[in-house]
Amino acid sequence: EIVLTQSPATLxxxxxxxxxxxxRASQSLSSYLAWYQQKxxxxxxxxxxxxxxxxxxxxxxxxxxxxxxxFTLTISSLEPEDSAVYYCQQRYNWPPAPMYTxxxxxxxxxx
Amino acid sequence: xxxxxxxxxGVVQPGRSLRLSxxxxxxxxxxxxxxxxxxxxxxxxxxxxAISYDGSNKYYADSVKGRFTISRDNSKNTLYLQMxxxxxxxxxxxxxxRDQDSYDSSGYYSNWGQGTLATVSS
Numbered sequence: 001e002i003v004l005t006q007s008p009a010t011l012x013x014x015x016x017x018x019x020x021x022x023x024r025a026s027q028s029l030s031s032y033l034a035w036y037q038q039k040x041x042x043x044x045x046x047x048x049x050x051x052x053x054x055x056x057x058x059x060x061x062x063x064x065x066x067x068x069x070x071f072t073l074t075i076s077s078l079e080p081e082d083s084a085v086y087y088c089q090q091r092y093n094w095p096p097a098p099m100y101t102x103x104x105x106x107x108x109x110x111x
Numbered sequence: 112x113x114x115x116x117x118x119x120x121g122v123v124q125p126g127r128s129l130r131l132s133x134x135x136x137x138x139x140x141x142x143x144x145x146x147x148x149x150x151x152x153x154x155x156x157x158x159x160x161a162i163s164y165d166g167s168n169k170y171y172a173d174s175v176k177g178r179f180t181i182s183r184d185n186s187k188n189t190l191y192l193q194m195x196x197x198x199x200x201x202x203x204x205x206x207x208x209r210d211q212d213s214y215d216s217s218g219y220y221s222n223w224g225q226g227t228l229a230t231v232s233s
Binding site: 001032034036038042044045046049055056078087090091093098099100101102103104105 | 144146148155156157158161170173190206211216217218219220221222225226
């Protein structure tokens with residue numbers, strides 16, 4: 001099983017600052033990684049797929065980068081509504097069947 | 112717009128069964144792979160199962176293999192999750208999620224329901 005390790009566990013920043021969230025995989029994923037945002041009481045929302053592609057309707061301040069085992073989600077200028085838990089997820093297809101796993105999450109607090 | 116509405120959650124004793132449903136609208140249901148993803152209270156996300164657009168392929172996490180069965184009825188635009196031999200550790204919010212791509216699964220979840228809570232407790 002591929003393990004995804006996210007860091008830091010918690011991040012506290014002010015509006016307008018830049019946030020950098022990390023996700024490290026236990027083996028190479030190529031670019032098969034996504035990022036989701038989850039606010040309290042809500043379902044997750046897809047932000048980034050295939051490491052660097054923004055999903056439909058996602059603001060340009062969200063960007064993803066990386067490949068192989070190291071990936072980054074960057075929020076360029078934080079807004080108060082960006083307060084949420086962010087999860088990475090891999091979609092590497094293991095034979096004979098796909099196994100999708102998530103990281104444990106990074107909680108982003110906006111001061 | 113895409114809408115996914117889960118139902119069927121509740122409180123059930125260990126060892127018993129529960130059947131979850133997910134009613135879909137706003138897209139061509141029969142063209143998409145669908146997934147169940149769960150989240151234990153205060154915890155992270157765990158992929159549970161997936162079913163291909165035509166129901167011919169089904170995949171499960173090791174934690175539920177042999178106990179849970181995913182199925183779909185494309186004539187009713189509805190996804191199901193039959194959960195048997197339930198354990199306390201199956202307690203979670205269960206979300207249904209639509210795959211991002213039609214036909215060939217991308218493995219990413221572009222649309223989610225609001226979830227249904229299943230609690231396994233004596």
